Amino acid sequence: MRTIRAAAAVTIVSALAAVTGCGGGSSSGGGSNESPKTLTYWASNQGPNIEADKKILTPELAKFQKDTGIKVKLEVVPWSDLLTRILAATTSGQGPDVLNIGNTWSASLQASGALLPWTKENFDAIGGEDRFVASAVGSAGAEGKDPSAVPLYSLAYALYYNKKMFADAGISKPPATWDELIADGQKIHQKDPDKWGLAAEGSNLSNNIHQAFVLGQQHGADFFDKSGKATYTSDGAVAAVKQYVDFMAKDKIIAPGNAEYAQNQSLTDFSKGKTAMVLWQAAASTFASQGMKPSDWGVAPVPVPSGTPGLGKQVNSMVAGINIAVFNNTKNVDGAKKFVKFMTSDDEQKILNKSFGAIPPVKAAQADPAFDAPDLKVLRDTLATSAAPLPQVANESQFETTVGTAIKSLWADAAAGKPVTTESVKAALTKAQQQMTQ
Known part of the structure; x- marks a missing residue:
């Protein structure tokens, strides 16, 4: 299930208690002040199967490479494996630069210190927090703290x-x-x-x-x-x-x-x-x-x-959805933020959310008539008027x-x-x- 579909037999808090501040990050590219040449991206499975996701995402990642010169190595991870993979990455230090997480995990992963905090400065680098629907940002971490991720797909x-x-x-x-x-x-x-x-x-x-x-x-x-x-x-x-x-x-x-x-x-x-x-x-x-x-x-x-x-x-x-996050110790932090900016740009939000049948958490993208389809209108109206976030x-x-x-x-x-x-x-x-x- 999207967000929310993982049924992992482990808990984030206990597994990460000993690794606060750890993160993943590929070995490609340079430090945070360099322009990386490669990023590794773990995408959660959104479509009917993994191959369908690859078919949707591959041409979009090619656009990003053409625009920035940064190649994105894509892996679509099944929901049944995703949480376990994230935990393994945080303990080993070998993980992706960028990944998707179900928004219900945001506060748990935030408490671990494994993810890059989205401060005002970081949000400004991708166009500002006010571009996003407030309820979606509210499901990206505990109240009173900088979000641990950025809304990518909204669901209900x-x-x-x-x-x-x-x-x-x-x-x-x-x-x-x-x-x-x-x-x-x-x-x-x-x-x-x-x-x-x-x-x-x-x-x-x-x-x-x-x-x-x-x-x-x-x-x-x-x-x-x-x-x-x-x-x-x-x-x-x-x-x-x-x-x-x-x-x-x-x-x-x-x-x-x-x-x-x-x-x-x-x-x-x-x-x-x-x-x-x-x-x-x-x-x-x-x-x-x-x-x-x-x-x-x-x-x-x-x-x-x-x-x-x-x-x-x-x-x-519930306020359901997928967030996009950056591992805190990635060596490609600048490139990772560029990738998050691309994935949450108005045009990409329209393309990706149409393809996956989701609602854009970016306000400007919601104006596209495609999101007025009967099923998506129900989801959009639910998110706007009658959904509540799971406890963060x-x-x-x-x-x-x-x-x-x-x-x-x-x-x-x-x-x-x-x-x-x-x-x-x-x-x-x-x-x-x-x-x-x-």
Whole structure:
């Protein structure tokens, strides 16, 4: 998943505690005051596969080389490997000059000291911080500190639905509330027991916490207090996780097999007409790669209790996205900043975000009519009016692994027919919280 799709079995904070101030950096080029001839770039996988990303990025990197004389060595890294690769680079000192990170990792990596801080001087070198949407910059590091990265692609969650499956079940419009979504999902499953209302990915830890975070907002829970301490066992947090798992355990609109699904398997089921709805970020390119036509699916805001997305208890997405960062000890710092400036220029933002189905975090690029397409308009409006950033705390990555794993265990219970109760959810989250304090 974009941001946010890594489900690494390690945590940034513990792994980097002993290497504060370390970074990566290729051995090519000279020191920070020289013009480097080569940069190494780790790009996170944004498209349906790695080859698709290479096809999109290669001609753009050639433009940069033509303009600057700097060659960029590209490696597209799968989300399943990216966090582990970053941690290995920080401990070994052998890594890229520039890399993509999910914005949810920004504060954790910032706390390690591994990334170049984006001070006013550094932002001015790429055109100024005010070029970027404020919420995107706000998801690039802890409040009150210089961001650890620069926004590159902005994303949000939306509800994608299969138009034919809706029509066959006599459903005339997408659901706006969770009660409507449950009712629609049950109609679809009752009409054909081989089809299901909603898809999920029980083994995708990041996706688990993204959904829990949004539902937590709707229940008045943040999962962390203002000091950054985990509050996983609050009534709102427990209610949020139970509501999510109940889509399988109680409401019976998610297939039990989804408890074992990993990254992108829910999109495959949706594309094959096995499920009628999926909550996802910028899925259009993946649907197209799996044979769906744009007319086959529709998109709507993620449901909220009132039916009208907004702030507070009507938040319906995390502020998702990809940031571009520079390793702090790169020998190519000037060239790296030039590359960040190129990738976040107005023209490149239009090209890259169109290609990946994302929204530019650069304000001027958003004016392009291409971003008025129905699906992108939903994502853009969500980011502007009803999305909230995940807590920018140093141990956010542990939130992904501990709570994500707790929810995974609850999915397994639901799939096995075991009761999922308020007590069992609280017990799972209590265990996750205890792991945060060890």
